[in-house]
Amino acid sequence: MKSLSFVPLILFFVLSCFADASVRKSHHTANGFKNPNPNFETKGFWDVISWQFLRFQLPYSLDPKDYPPFPIMPNDGKQLQTNKSKLSVTWVGHATTLIQIDGINILTDPIWSERCSPVSFIGPKRYTPPGIKIEDLPRIDIVILSHNHYDHTDLPTLRQLEEKFHPLVFTGIGNKKLLLAEGLKNVKEMDWWEETKTKELSITFTPTQHFSGRGLLDRDETLWGSYLISGEKEKVYFGGDTGFYTHFREIAERFGPIDVAILPVGATEPRWMMAPVHIDPKETVKAFADLKAKYLVPMHYMTFVLSDEPLDSPVPRTKEELKQVGISEAQFVPLKIGESRFF
Template sequence: MVPNDGKELQSNANKLSVTWVGHATTLVQIDGVNVLTDPIWSERCSPLSFAGPKRYTPPGISIPNLPKIDVIILSHNHYDHTDLPSLKQLEEKFHPLVLTGLGNKKLLLGEGMQNVKEMDWWDETKFGSVQFTFAPTQHFSGRGLFDRDETLWGSFVITGKDETVYFAGDTGYYSHFKEIASRFPKIDVAILPIGATEPRWLMEPVHVDPKEAVRSFLDLKAKFLVPMHYMTFVLSDEPLDSPVPRTKEAMKESGISESALIPLKIGETRFF
């Protein structure tokens, strides 16, 4: 983990940057627009504040040190990706536009979000010069026992004037990566999950492992891979620090230069 006081981010007017806050939470800066992905600052990813998976590493930047957040993108409604306490804090401070899949608006409005837009797969929304496209993934949704798959899950393609970032959310490996690449042939940065992968018999349909993340990266034809969804919450059986070495090995086996992998430390920013 590296300390991040947010000053460099607050003064960044136009450079493309990605900061890893932890888990699937990243801050993407593109064309002067500040975007948060699946924000979670809570101590637990659970419907209960006193039980459930507990944070192993603290968030890489505090909410008060963030630059003004313009847009929040939510890939799906699982507790580790749609964290209502964090969203309430961000709403109070920034009043951002919140983009989410079909069926999630009611929950978010009921929790105090003011500006929520639901999207179907391949829907597009603009904020300034930046276009957001909601794209398919292979996953599922649900926050309780009786609402499985009642709301839509997905990923986001963030397209600026000159650069494009892909945020995968949670996903198993499927042909959708190639379909996304066919529609967006110049992806600069792919933010892909590499953790919460074991045991495979359980996780394979919904979480890519490091080898599949590299395969997805190749399908997307992106320039850089920023890994996420590890080192924050203990959600599976693999050692918390194992995904990056396994990803490096998979890239080596696939003949990809290790320079394409950007394994950020929690709190670290990379400018592109």
């Protein structure tokens, strides 16, 4: 009868496993995925139409030609090609950055195309060129994709990277079929909080508050997210697209202090439209504080006109928010397009 004393322990262990799995899978639905925020709500089709009409009433221009030239630092890639040990971040444009950590080269949401659109002749057109040519990149080992929107999963660019580098591509659940159909060979789907060890790195797919879809009928069928990249000594967080929620604090609680947080600061206005899915500079600074990161590298601006804020406003607004909460501007690293920073 003594053996029965193990039954409660075994039962507790089994139930704990199921309970933990339930927590991990709470963002799954019968047809796809959802955000954990119970108050999350995006706008509908008619809201989008109304917004487009309201844009004609803006008191400032959204035409890049009406602004002074945007800062670009052309990069020939030579310093990046010889860097085998230092942590570095290079801003290519929009959400595309090159992360070098422990001698491994990682591209985030790569887009070199002229438009972020399902077709090549219409849709948002880039107004600043990529900061480095694909042919000048160092060997790309890994590509991480935050979600399947056209400005973050750009198939023409991914085909070029596959042809040249054959990288390992990480993406959220449901996106592998699309990528394999485009000729990519090495694709790994991930769920939130799933960790993969590769090339001496630990890469974890972490939550964001956003949505997915490449057409009218596939809303939220694939998973969106962000990434925590842990090297031997350093950690880098790539935020993808996101609204503000508790996930930033949860990431810090799980992984500890982060060295570099690459966070979006653009595509923020009007707030009644964008707030659920895009943090503005004030929320970016709150996210940076929640993450307990040392350095903030802003992205997701100065490349495509996707929203209503003045095109040159994200960096000044972020600096002002940092000042308001007492965070040193020395922790803010607003790269020029093409610029590399070695940490």
